[in-house]
Amino acid sequence: MAAGRSAQTSAFALWTIFLWIFTTEAAEEVLMDTRTMSTLAGWTVNPSNSWIEVSNINPETGHPVRTYQVCQVQREDQNNWLRTEWIPKKEGQRIYVEIRFSIRECRDIPNVVSCKETFDFYYFESDADDATDEYPAWNESAYTKVDRIAADGRFSNVNVQEVNKEIRNIGPINKNGFYLAFQDSGACMSLLSVRVYYKVCPTVSHSLATFNKTVTGPEVTSLVQAAGSCVPNAEVSAQPTVQCTSDGKWTLFTGGCQCLPGHEPDTDGCTGPKL
DSSP: OHHHHHHHHHHHHHHHHHHHHTTOOOEEEEEEEGGGOSOOTTOEEESTTSSEEEEEEOTTTOOEEEEEEEEOOSSSSOOEEEEOOOEEOTTOSSEEEEEEEEEBOGGGSTTOSSOBSEEEEEEEEESSSOOOSSSSOSSGGGSEEEEEEEOSSOBOTTSOOOOEEEEEEEOOOOSSEEEEEEEESSBEEEEEEEEEEEEEEOOEEETTEEEOOEEOOSSTTOEEEEEOEEOTTEEEEEEEEEEEETTSOEEEEEEEEEEOTTOEEETTEEEOOOO
């Protein structure tokens, strides 16, 4: 009878942990979010008369925020740079950047000499906050290019401003932190917000094993193995392990725990014998 109860306990533990893993939401650790920042004083512009910092209203919260805009379309050969402050990576290895922006249609702008509806996105790794007006140089070779970003929606004087959201990932980041940079070559656009984060598989504790928060790996294909620990009044039947995917979700569970003799499994762990 005891052997049968032990088998039931082990099966219950494995099934409930398996179910929990696949219904747990991914989590993010935010490194920077301009929607919560009252100033962008650490950001740098080159040349100084290109990108302009302006006040705006966050439509989600109604709170004032700082944004940048540029509209140099009356001259050719534009090369306008905007660089963020230094962003410590903390535990992050692969970093995600959410960019919200708007771009005006070129055909809607009068007296255009040269106009584009795209901008380029770069990053630069650094162990410390050591950027100056001259370093790194304001050219493409000094940075790692991520992508040329185009707007899915553009606005004109006769339609509502279209807000675009694009997410890109960078890395693996090997130094202590990094700068992000945006290069304008003749667009009429507003950079509305930049949110920077890395993904983690969140702490899960359900049934008979607990897995601690685990940072995702350095590549989009990475799987990071995490070992679980048994809840109180439980013991290992086979070492519980699980894989953390690059999306911040748990997968590929193996092993499990079982309640100690005289205890029964429930949703919170193992309870003592009923009197």
